[in-house]
Each structure stands twice: as structure tokens, then as C-alpha cells.
Amino acid sequence: xxxxxxxxxxxxxxxxxxxxxxxxxxxxxxxxxxxxxxxxxxxxxxxxxxxxxxxxxxxxxxxxxxxxxxxxxxxxxxxxxxxxxxxxxxxxxxxxxxxxxxxxxxxxxxxxxxxxxxxxxxxxxxxxxxxxxxxxxxxxxxxxxxxxxxxxxxxxxxxxxxxxxxxxxxxxxxxxxxxxxxxxxxxxxxxxxxxxxxxxxxxxxxxxxxxxxxxxxxxxxxxxxxxxxxxxxxxxxxxxxxxxxxxxxxxxxxxxxxxxxxxxxxxxxxxxxxxxxxxxxxxxxxxxxxxxxxxxxxxxxxx
DNA sequence: GACCCGTGGTT
DNA sequence: TAACCAAGGGT
Numbered sequence: 001x002x003x004x005x006x007x008x009x010x011x012x013x014x015x016x017x018x019x020x021x022x023x024x025x026x027x028x029x030x031x032x033x034x035x036x037x038x039x040x041x042x043x044x045x046x047x048x049x050x051x052x053x054x055x056x057x058x059x060x061x062x063x064x065x066x067x068x069x070x071x072x073x074x075x076x077x078x079x080x081x082x083x084x085x086x087x088x089x090x091x092x093x094x095x096x097x098x099x100x101x102x103x104x105x106x107x108x109x110x111x112x113x114x115x116x117x118x119x120x121x122x123x124x125x126x127x128x129x130x131x132x133x134x135x136x137x138x139x140x141x142x143x144x145x146x147x148x149x150x151x152x153x154x155x156x157x158x159x160x161x162x163x164x165x166x167x168x169x170x171x172x173x174x175x176x177x178x179x180x181x182x183x184x185x186x187x188x189x190x191x192x193x194x195x196x197x198x199x200x201x202x203x204x205x206x207x208x209x210x211x212x213x214x215x216x217x218x219x220x221x222x223x224x225x226x227x228x229x230x231x232x233x234x235x236x237x238x239x240x241x242x243x244x245x246x247x248x249x250x251x252x253x254x255x256x257x258x259x260x261x262x263x264x265x266x267x268x269x270x271x272x273x274x275x276x277x278x279x280x281x282x283x284x285x286x287x288x289x290x291x292x293x294x295x296x297x298x299x300x301x302x303x
Numbered sequence: 304g305a306c307c308c309g310t311g312g313t314t
Numbered sequence: 315t316a317a318c319c320a321a322g323g324g325t
Contacts, residue, residue, distance in 0.1 A: 052321040059311075059320090093309030100323085130323045150321045169304085170322095198321060207319065208314080238317060241309080250309050288308090 017220050018160060019184050019193050025216035026196030031203070033057065034064060035140075036195075042116035042141035043108075044068050049133045049140075050101050055092050057202075063090055075114045077105035083301030086290060087257050095253055095290055099302070100128030118142045131172050136194075145190035147179040152201025153194070156217075157182070159205060163222035165231035166207075248272045248281040256291060262298035 015023070030036065035048035047067055051060045066088055071077035077085065082102045089098035104126045108116055116137065117123055123134035135146035151167075157178050158167035184190045204211050218224055241247055251271040255263060272278040285291040292302045 049321065050323095054308090054320060054322060055310080056312080056320045091310060093311085094322090096308070097323085128323065132322060136321070148321090151319095152321070171304095202321075239307085240317095244307095246308055246310095253309085284308095 013185055015184050015189065015193075016182055018182055018217065019189070021216050021220065022196040022200055023189070023192050026192065026199050030195070030199055031057075034061070040141075041072075042118075042137060043072075043074055045141035046104065046116055046129075046133070046137055047101065049136045050097050050104075050128055051092060053097060053133070054094065059092060063088070063092055071105070073114065074105040074108040074116065077102060078109040081301075081303050082289070083292070083303060086253075086301050090257070091254075093250075096288055097128055099289055103127040104129065116141065118144065120146075131176075139191040139194045143187055143191050145183065145185070145187045146194070147176050147183055148194035148198070149175045149179050150198055150201075152198045152205075153179060155207060156197050156201045156205045159210075159223040160217050160221045163226045163229075164233070165223060165229065166233065168233050169236075245277065245281045245284065248278055249285055252278075252282055252285060253290060256299065256301050262294055262296075262300040264298050268299060 034040075035045055048060070048064055051064055051067075070088065071080065071085075080102075082099055085102040086095050086098045089095055092098075107126055108114060112122070117126075118138060118141075120134055120138065123129050123137055124131070126134075129137075132148065132150050135148045136150075138144040138146040139148050154167040154170065154175055157175075158164045161178065161182065179194075182193075184193050200215075200217065204215050205217075212218060212221075212224060212228075215221070223229070248271070252268055255267055255271060259267070268282060269278065272281075282291065286293055289302055292300050294300060
């Protein structure tokens with residue numbers, strides 16, 4: 001079978017209108033972010049991607065600079081302690097990411113000759129590197145064609161292509177297929193498109209109140225062309241924070257980060273009045289490897 | 304798929 | 315002010 005009208009068949013290697021517009025816009029107006037600078041290493045891309053997981057750019061920037069200033073290579077971080085990685089992580093949140101990034105540095109140093117791998121399987125085997133981060137490294141560090149799908153890309157695809165106000169529940173299979181369908185064929189064009197889609201979602205096609213009036217994709221957006229119908233899909237239930245174990249864990253870690261020496265149990269006990277919950281959180285942090293119980297009964301960041 | 308894991312700015 | 319939101323990953 002073939003298309004009876006050859007003129008509707010895009011030329012091999014040609015970009016879709018969406019890709020054409022988004023990449024053109026990105027080339028003109030991309031934010032100036034340090035991990036996009038020329039000379040950025042694969043390691044610095046990996047560090048930035050992990051830090052940016054669930055954390056806004058503005059809060060990542062200072063910590064990113066500190067981390068790479070101190071640990072410019074995986075070997076440099078691997079030679080330091082996990083506790084220092086956690087301490088310099090500061091208040092970025094989800095400190096297990098710091099622990100995993102340190103474990104990444106060790107694995108890269110020992111198993112990959114100090115070079116961040118570029119294969120999907122090798123990347124996915126690294127601690128803290130999932131479907132998003134692995135492909136982000138392939139695309140942004142190595143310029144490879146990879147379907148990079150984060151929350152921004154999911155939202156832009158849902159609107160511009162799917163005609164929906166919001167993205168449905170995440171599904172790696174569906175999400176990757178949706179991105180593959182519009183991803184340019186060539187390596188460089190594909191990587192640029194991924195970055196452009198993320199940027200559009202982060203800056204223009206935002207979650208709550210998108211700036212459609214200034215959107216470069218307005219003319220081809222399926223959602224706008226459909227009259228901006230309201231979202232009718234499933235609604236995720238909100239997650240609380242106040243009073244949860246996560247808050248208690250955060251308070252405990254703040255004590256350990258601030259103290260530059262081991263602390264006694266009493267220093268941890270003062271952060272939360274509910275003994276059972278505080279103890280549960282503390283035990284979980286020990287199990288996670290974020291707190292190191294010393295033989296003398298005191299506690300410290302991991303060695 | 305559901306749930307857990309931090310933190311702080313914005314609405 | 316409570317809820318929402320931010321370049322996800324692991325179990």
C-alpha cells in the first residue's frame with residue numbers, strides 16, 4: 001500500500017510542523033542554564049537531571065554549581081563520602097537522590113572507567129536513573145536520538161497533539177510511544193526537539209495557567225483547535241505533607257546536615273514530639289543509609 | 304498502579 | 315490558607 005497522493009508524504013528526514021515550530025522557538029528563546037553551556041560534560045548533565053527531579057530550576061542552580069565545583073568528575077565524588085554528598089545537597093529535598101548520585105559516581109568509576117555510559121541498559125542500571133533520566137542523558141549529554149518524556153513533555157503532547165487539557169495518568173509505554181510518533185529521525189534534531197518540548201512545557205505551556213496567547217504552537221495546537229475543552233479525566237488525589245513521616249525525616253536530616261559532628265539521640269529527639277513517629281522516621285533513615293548509627297550511640301551522616 | 308519519598312514558592 | 319506545583323525513581 002502507498003499514499004495515492006505523494007505530495008502529502010513528508011520528505012525523508014523532514015520535521016513535522018510541531019517539531020519545526022517548537023525547535024525554532026527554542027533556538028531563539030531558550031533559557032540560559034548552566035547545563036546547556038558548551039563544554040558541559042555528561043557527568044554535569046547527569047547531576048543536573050537528578051537534581052531537577054521534582055525540584056524547580058531556581059533552587060537547583062546554586063547547589064548544582066557547588067556540587068560540580070567540588071566534584072567535577074564521577075571519580076572526584078566517588079573519592080568523597082556519601083555523607084558529604086548529602087550535606088552539600090542541602091535542602092533540595094528527597095536526599096536519597098544525593099545518596100544515589102554518590103552511588104552512581106562509584107559505579108561509573110568502577111564499572112565504566114569513569115565515563116558516564118551512553119547505552120540505555122547501562123544508564124538504567126545506575127541507581128536513581130530511571131526512564132526519564134536515562135534518555136535525558138542520551139539526548140542532552142551525547143546528542144543521541146531518544147524519546148525524553150518528563151511531566152512537561154507529557155503535558156505538551158496531551159495538549160498540542162492529543163487535544164486534551166491535561167495529561168492522563170503516566171504510562172511509560174504510552175508516553176514513550178506518543179513521543180516517538182513526533183520525534184525527528186536525526187540525532188541532533190531529535191535531541192533539540194526534546195529540549196524544546198520540555199522548555200515549552202516549563203515556560204509557556206504550564207500546568208495551571210498556560211500562556212496560550214504567546215505560545216508559538218498556538219496555530220497547530222489540537223487542544224486550542226478543539227476549543228480548549230475542559231479536562232474530564234481522572235483526578236489525582238492530593239498528597240499532604242504536614243504531619244507526615246516525610247516532614248519528620250526532613251527535620252531529622254536538617255539536624256544531621258547542620259551539625260558537622262556526630263550528634264546524640266537527644267539532639268534528634270527535640271525535632272518532633274510524637275515519639276513513635278519520630279522513631280519510625282529515624283529507623284527508616286537508618287535503613288535508607290541516610291543516617292549512620294555510630295558504635296558510641298551517636299548519629300552522623302554516612303561515611 | 305498505588306504509594307512513598309522533601310522543600311518552598313505560588314495562587 | 316490549603317492546595318497546587320516543580321526536568322522522577324523505587325518498591
